[in-house]
Amino acid sequence: MAQGVQTGLLRAIAAYAIWGLLPLYFLPLRAVDPGEVVAARILGSVVLLLGLGVALGRTGRLRAALTTPRVLAALTASALLISINWLGYIWAVQHRHVLEASLGYFLNPLVSMVLGVAFLGERLTRLQLAAVALAVAGVAVLASGAALAGLWISLTLAISFGLYGLVRKLTPVDALEGLAVETLLLAPASAGYIWWLAQGDRLSFGSGGVVTGFLLAGGVVTAIPLLLFAAAARVLRLTTMGVLQYLAPSLQFAVAVLLLGERLTLAHLICFSLIWAGLALYVVSATRRAA
DSSP: OOHHHHHHHHHHHHHHHHHHHHHHHHGGGTTSOHHHHHHHHHHHHHHHHHHHHHHTTOHHHHHHHHHOHHHHHHHHHHHHHHHHHHHHHHHHHHTTOHHHHHHHHHHHHHHHHHHHHHHHOOOOOHHHHHHHHHHHHHHHHHHHSGGGGGHHHHHHHHHHHHHHHHHHHTSOOOHHHHHHHHHHHHHHHHHHHHHHHHHTTOOOTTSOHHHHHHHHTHHHHHHHHHHHHHHHHTTSOHHHHHHHTTHHHHHHHHIIIIISOOOOOHHHHHHHHHHHHHHHHHHHHHHHHHO
16 A cells, blocks of 8 residues: 555544544533534634644635635635534534434435535436435434434534535635635634623633633644545545545444433434445445446
8 A cells, every 4th residue: 555545544534533523522512602612613723724824835825715706705605504514513412412413424425416416417326326215215214203303403414514515616725725714704703702602701711721621622623634634535535535434423423322322212223224225335336436
């Protein structure tokens, strides 16, 4: 195995492992307003990413992204989508719905296939059509069962991240510059929300060492896996990345059931079984097309 590919594999595994274990990171913040957690992630990320942009000599690319109307409009849309995704995910973790969150990210590649057909003119193979049908059947089972109350979390996460991926795919900007501009666009609203919480004496930042430390580290925890992912994607095959991406929701699933004690109902088991069968068909199809 070439050194570059081996390094790429390690970076991809690290990125997905961090994403998979994020519920444990956000648990100490379960009493914090979800909007404050997202705002802290955004403000921390923008400082880190802009600093990296300057250190790596990429200020010209940042400036170009900010001054190109089409790119700026697309990144404004993607910024709104990723903020919805982050807010939904943190709310789910705080309210012990990690199982539903993991289902959302298991659904994400299948949602992306449907978006590709709807907006990019892509055509699905028979295996891919069967994968989507199994996913729809799984969601239908969950919707008809007692777990319906949490289904909106799964669908919100899957659809928002799927749309985010679609917008970023159509936007000619690199990962670092794109994320830096997205967080920069969200920074004023985030700072305003922090100020509003402070005025009402509802701000958790500064209330305790552990909570404050976790909030301060939010930007690093947000940016590092995204940068590892971007670096890995440059050297690994798309099919390899596609298979590895299931490490994150698999870890979330394990955390929810084994560590957090979330209830796994029969509807959940049937739904996840159908989704996993659909994902198996998706991987087989992707591997065949790449061969």
